[in-house]
Amino acid sequence: MDKRVIQLLGGAMVEVNFEEPETECRKCKKKIRFATTIKNQKYIPIIKEGEAWQAHFADCQYAKEFRKPKTYAERKKEKIAKIHAKFNSLSDEEKRKFNFYQKI
Numbered sequence: 001m002d003k004r005v006i007q008l009l010g011g012a013m014v015e016v017n018f019e020e021p022e023t024e025c026r027k028c029k030k031k032i033r034f035a036t037t038i039k040n041q042k043y044i045p046i047i048k049e050g051e052a053w054q055a056h057f058a059d060c061q062y063a064k065e066f067r068k069p070k071t072y073a074e075r076k077k078e079k080i081a082k083i084h085a086k087f088n089s090l091s092d093e094e095k096r097k098f099n100f101y102q103k104i
């Protein structure tokens, strides 16, 4: 097993299994690896930066899309926006029968 604890450029300590093959970021397609943070056992993508490694959240151009999980309030807001969008796309006749409490 080639498991090593390394320090990322941001300072965080992570454990990496270098026997696992490199993979690619689903979003930007750069070559990355996955590591587990020592602090709270989070599984995060990391990327090689010169001789060092850094969390891929720091350089991925799509990093914002990774931010998860959403809070309850955010999910609720999205759900309401979806229902409103659906309602607005309906005819007047359909609007009269629209059930705002449906599950979507």
Ligand SMILES: [Zn+2]
Pocket (backbone or CB within 6 Å): 025, 026, 027, 028, 029, 030, 056, 060, 061, 062
């Ligand atoms: Zn990426």
